[in-house]
Structure formats: structure tokens, C-alpha cells
Amino acid sequence: ERRPVGASEPFRTRMLSVPGLGDGAAGRRSRARTEHGRTTGSRRPRGTLTKLHLAATVQAAAPHQRARGRSGPGLVVRRDDLRQATREGREGNLVLFVVDASGSMAARQRMGAVKGAVMSLLLDAYQRRDKVGLITFRGRGAEVALPPTSSVDTAAARLQSLPTGGRTPLAEGLLTAHETLRIERLRDPSRRPLLVIVTDGRATGAGDAFGQALRAARLHAAEGTAAVVVDCESGYVRLGLAGTLAGELGGTAVTLDELRADAIAGLVRDVREVSAARRAA
Known part of the structure; x- marks a missing residue:
């Protein structure tokens, strides 16, 4: 067995990351779905709606306005039309x-x-x-x-x-x-x-x-x-x-x-x- 050897001078490393999209704790390494970050799309909400994606909600509601008896300028929106904004950030x-x-x-x-x-x-x-x-x-x-x-x-x-x-x-x-x-x-x-x-x-x-x-x-x-x-x-x-x-x-x-x-x-x-x-x- 040899005695421990000291480390050489540290250096700045390349970015190592996990491929795909995760759901982990907020960090600065791999891509992940997060509550904060840039909006990348929309989905149907699972549970409580936390961030409305307005354009996607309007797009979902628009084809059904005549069937819903719309008579004025306002859009008739139902719960099924609501869309959650999906956001992407980084995880640890x-x-x-x-x-x-x-x-x-x-x-x-x-x-x-x-x-x-x-x-x-x-x-x-x-x-x-x-x-x-x-x-x-x-x-x-x-x-x-x-x-x-x-x-x-x-x-x-x-x-x-x-x-x-x-x-x-x-x-x-x-x-x-x-x-x-x-x-x-x-x-x-x-x-x-x-x-x-x-x-x-x-x-x-x-x-x-x-x-x-x-x-x-x-x-x-x-x-x-x-x-x-x-x-x-x-x-x-x-x-x-x-x-x-x-x-x-x-x-x-x-x-x-x-x-x-x-x-x-x-x-x-x-x-x-x-x-x-x-x-x-």
C-alpha cells in the first residue's frame, strides 16, 4: 500500500449531463421539467392548475363556441379546455x-x-x-x-x-x-x-x-x-x-x-x- 498522493491543480471541466428530461430538485446540471424556467409547451393539468398556458387554452376552447351557444364577444371556456404551461429548467x-x-x-x-x-x-x-x-x-x-x-x-x-x-x-x-x-x-x-x-x-x-x-x-x-x-x-x-x-x-x-x-x-x-x-x- 502506498501513501496518499495529493491532487494536482483543479481545472474547469466540461459539462457532464444526464440525457432526457428529468423531474429532480432544482439545480444547474441536466434538463428538467420545473415550476420556473422557460415555457416549452402545454399539457392537460394533472391535479391543481398552477400556471395557465393562455394560448393553448384558447386554442382548445375555440372549436366548441357554436356548440356551447356563444352569443357575445367573450369566449366560453370549460374546465376541459384549461392547459397547464410546461416549463423547462435545470435539475441537480x-x-x-x-x-x-x-x-x-x-x-x-x-x-x-x-x-x-x-x-x-x-x-x-x-x-x-x-x-x-x-x-x-x-x-x-x-x-x-x-x-x-x-x-x-x-x-x-x-x-x-x-x-x-x-x-x-x-x-x-x-x-x-x-x-x-x-x-x-x-x-x-x-x-x-x-x-x-x-x-x-x-x-x-x-x-x-x-x-x-x-x-x-x-x-x-x-x-x-x-x-x-x-x-x-x-x-x-x-x-x-x-x-x-x-x-x-x-x-x-x-x-x-x-x-x-x-x-x-x-x-x-x-x-x-x-x-x-x-x-x-
């Missing part, structure tokens, strides 16, 4: 970090860069009013270093003290993340998760360790969990394992350099698009 998400702290990641310079990247994402999560959680895996298994919380400061402290070394139980890390998200869906079903896996993709242990990791990844993909794999592989010989893992997750793989705000435009593809491409293949 649960960003669950799964960080590889095994021996293959333990080179001092690389682990410092990894911690710097996660620290940068934690700062971004704080600004976007997310909940965060931290799972680490190394040696014989995975550990929930920090259950999902709104305390980004605590997550940063746990990250700084993270030791490294040992085998790479990647499957255990993914399975622990799956169980953590299962519990959180029961506690807070409206808050959508974003899984951020920080690894070089190497898996070691008994049997087909990488195959077990891919099977664990498919559990997340089956539930439509948005995922990003931050590829930490270095050196001249590249195995591309992180990219393979991202494919099984139905997500995207990016390098540490690509995570920077000035690097690329979009990092999370819609899980449904990935699934459709698989079926077409």
Missing part, C-alpha cells in the same frame, strides 16, 4: 464517482492527475447543486468511501486521503455502485444519477476479471444509468479497455485531457441512442 443530479485506487493507477504523477480531475468534478458538482458519492476499489474489494451526500467538502477530504495499491477489482466497484444507486432510487426517486468511473480499465483477480466487470456494467446499462468513463490509461501501448467498458455501460469514454472545459463539446450520449445502435448492429 446524483454524481456517483467510482475511483480506481489499485496498483495500476498508483504512479505518483498519474494518481495526482486523477485526484485533480475528480476534485475538479467535485467543484463543478458543488456549483451545480448536485449530491455526490464516492466509491473506491482496490486490493480485495470496493468500499463506499462516502455515501451520497450534499457535502462536497467531505467528498474532497475523503479523496485527498485515498491510499492506493493492490489488485484491481473493477467488477466489485461497479457492483457496489449498482447497489448504492438502487438504495438511492428508493430514497430519492426523482434525482437522476450520473455515474463517473475513473479507471484505466484494467481488471485483475481470479478468473475472467474483465469479463466480470463487463457483466456488471450491463446491469447499469439495463437501467439506463448515464455513465462516463474517465480513461486514465497511459503509456505507448494502449489496450483501450476503458472504451470497451464505456460501450457496455452505454456511455462515453474520455481521457483526462478531454475532461477539460476547452477540449470537446459533449461527453454523455443518450443511452437510448446507444442501445438503438446496438440493436441495429
Whole structure:
């Protein structure tokens, strides 16, 4: 086991978001239906009408004026004509970090860069009013270093003290993340998760360790969990394992350099698009 390595200088990261339209708590990350924000359309009210969409209500009532015996300038409006304005804003998400702290990641310079990247994402999560959680895996298994919380400061402290070394139980890390998200869906079903896996993709242990990791990844993909794999592989010989893992997750793989705000435009593809491409293949 090696002593903890300090994080490199934080940087401004690209926007990571969950695809689709959510209903979570107000925040600044993913698109969501909200009570405040820009009006995007209308619908029939479910329960109490809170914001009338006037144009849509008039459009619904207009064809029925003769049948309703309208005789004056006013419009005869009935309850069935009323339309609720739908609005779109941003929600906060649960960003669950799964960080590889095994021996293959333990080179001092690389682990410092990894911690710097996660620290940068934690700062971004704080600004976007997310909940965060931290799972680490190394040696014989995975550990929930920090259950999902709104305390980004605590997550940063746990990250700084993270030791490294040992085998790479990647499957255990993914399975622990799956169980953590299962519990959180029961506690807070409206808050959508974003899984951020920080690894070089190497898996070691008994049997087909990488195959077990891919099977664990498919559990997340089956539930439509948005995922990003931050590829930490270095050196001249590249195995591309992180990219393979991202494919099984139905997500995207990016390098540490690509995570920077000035690097690329979009990092999370819609899980449904990935699934459709698989079926077409």
C-alpha cells in the first residue's frame, strides 16, 4: 500500500449531463421539467392548475363556441379546455464517482492527475447543486468511501486521503455502485444519477476479471444509468479497455485531457441512442 498522493491543480471541466428530461430538485446540471424556467409547451393539468398556458387554452376552447351557444364577444371556456404551461429548467443530479485506487493507477504523477480531475468534478458538482458519492476499489474489494451526500467538502477530504495499491477489482466497484444507486432510487426517486468511473480499465483477480466487470456494467446499462468513463490509461501501448467498458455501460469514454472545459463539446450520449445502435448492429 502506498501513501496518499495529493491532487494536482483543479481545472474547469466540461459539462457532464444526464440525457432526457428529468423531474429532480432544482439545480444547474441536466434538463428538467420545473415550476420556473422557460415555457416549452402545454399539457392537460394533472391535479391543481398552477400556471395557465393562455394560448393553448384558447386554442382548445375555440372549436366548441357554436356548440356551447356563444352569443357575445367573450369566449366560453370549460374546465376541459384549461392547459397547464410546461416549463423547462435545470435539475441537480446524483454524481456517483467510482475511483480506481489499485496498483495500476498508483504512479505518483498519474494518481495526482486523477485526484485533480475528480476534485475538479467535485467543484463543478458543488456549483451545480448536485449530491455526490464516492466509491473506491482496490486490493480485495470496493468500499463506499462516502455515501451520497450534499457535502462536497467531505467528498474532497475523503479523496485527498485515498491510499492506493493492490489488485484491481473493477467488477466489485461497479457492483457496489449498482447497489448504492438502487438504495438511492428508493430514497430519492426523482434525482437522476450520473455515474463517473475513473479507471484505466484494467481488471485483475481470479478468473475472467474483465469479463466480470463487463457483466456488471450491463446491469447499469439495463437501467439506463448515464455513465462516463474517465480513461486514465497511459503509456505507448494502449489496450483501450476503458472504451470497451464505456460501450457496455452505454456511455462515453474520455481521457483526462478531454475532461477539460476547452477540449470537446459533449461527453454523455443518450443511452437510448446507444442501445438503438446496438440493436441495429
